Amino acid sequence: MKRITQKELAQRLGVHVSTVSKALKGDPAVARATVERVRACAEELGFVPDPMLGALAAYRKQAQPETYHANIAWLSNHSRGESMDHFPSFREYAQGAEKRARQLGYHVDHFWLDAGEAALRSLERMLQNRGIRALIAAPQASPGRPLPLQWERYAAVGIGYTVPEARLDRVTNDHFATMTDLLETLHQRGYTRVGCYLWEVDNERMGKRARSAFSSYSRESQCPVYSYSTFEAPAFVAWVREQQLDAVVCRGEEQVASLEAAGFQIPRDLGFAGYALESKEQRISGMLHNNERIGAAAVEWVSDKLQRSQLGLNDCPQRLLISSSWVENQSLRGG
Secondary structure, eight states, rough: OOOOOOOHHHHHHHOOOOHHHHHHHOOOTOHHHHHHHHHHHHHHHOOOOOOHHHHHHHHHHHSSOOOOOEEEEEEEEEOOOOOSSSSSSHHHHHHHHHHHHHHEEEEEEEEOOOOHHHHHHHHHHHHHTTTEEEEEEEEOOSSTOOOOOGGGGGGEEEESSSSSTTOOEEEEEEEHHHHHHHHHHHHTOOOEEEEEEEEHHHHHTTTTTHHHHHHHTTTTTOOOOOESSSSSSHHHEEEEEETTTTEEEESSSHHHHHHTTTTTTTTTOOEEEEEESSSSSSSSSEEEOOOOHHHHHHHHHHHHHHTTTTSSSSSSEEEEEEEEEOOOOOTTTOO
């Protein structure tokens, strides 16, 4: 059958072909009634876009010099000046996103929502005034706070699980696989009594996948999990001794000094590994979450959604899981 073109749709509707093109992309500059009329006509006539022409257009765009052409909103509810000591990963997500956005010709525009309801009320207006149609819901310092947006206006992607909108597409680390791979590595190194000292905040931010992975993997060996809200060195050291562990899994290297002060020699007496290392330069072995790659992937996805006019939340939300990388240092035997 002969392919229906946008020009034929325009002639049928009595509008300019550029109006048809914009309406099919969901351009907010076109009246909603016109968008619906164009899309209804396209469905009636069996119009489908030509994927080869789309690929050619994408190639021609890549072959041209990079130019700024749009903003991507980066939404986070921590303060602009807030210390990232507890969550340096926030900075890494943003750095990865900004670098990839520049390569694609975008600019990441940061919106700080720490002012509470006042900032949320003005957010929609600011996005509209700046003509922003793509947004990334970054990991939030205050998890669980909804973003009251007219989502149908935007191509949107979230990072992690701290934004509660259930139908939001998300990019995140593969937390379950990260913990499972870590435990498998310890098992291969000959460790049989492994305990996990898990920060409750981390487990919540990971959608409770860290603890579930540890529990699932360690059913046969009954490896203990200790969940804590505030690190207390005496309680931590007492737990390690009481459980008679030969290896302990923690967030990072914060607990190493407490163990050494208590007389443990690592790795001779006790293996030590991190489930969420901040950098390769840390002194311990463990899993690096590749946070910059996660930020870059979020930009790539939201850019693709914007170009394909995939606006609004998803009736069948998708997850893009990024793998961790193993970092080898001197905190485990056999390294």
